[in-house]
Amino acid sequence: MKTFKTLDELAACAGQEITVTDWYTVTQQHIDQFADATDDHQWIHVDPERAKEGPFGATIAHGYLTLSMLAGFFDRSISVQGVRMGINYGLNKVRFMAPVPSGSRLRVRVNLLSATPIEGGTQMAWLCTIEREGSGKPVCVAESLSRYYV
Structure with missing residues (x-):
């Protein structure tokens, strides 16, 4: 856990890598629960037997599941x-660059792109690169916006 004593201390890090998170395993249970929550039950996500014969050899996480994991x-x-x-204030750009097979371990590289004063706080723009263990290619790259209020 990277702890900043003040919002100004974090804002002073604009242009720098802030953290690389610990690895987190994406299970089939996560994928199934996301499918239930979003009503997206496409076989590539929820049918392990059929997915074995599919293009990735296993079920894969929904792109939006991968993206939503940024909050955690x-x-x-x-x-x-x-x-x-x-x-969370929104996203400026998101790209899903590679699949996330069930059982994959993910982590995120977080760079603070900018810190902009707003009424009552600061808006941060983050470059988030979600990596899959064993892959040389990111699975998702997103510019995420958040607002911190004091």
């Missing part, structure tokens, strides 16, 4: 003291 990665890896709350 941030929560487990970055802490800013002295803020009232932090919120």
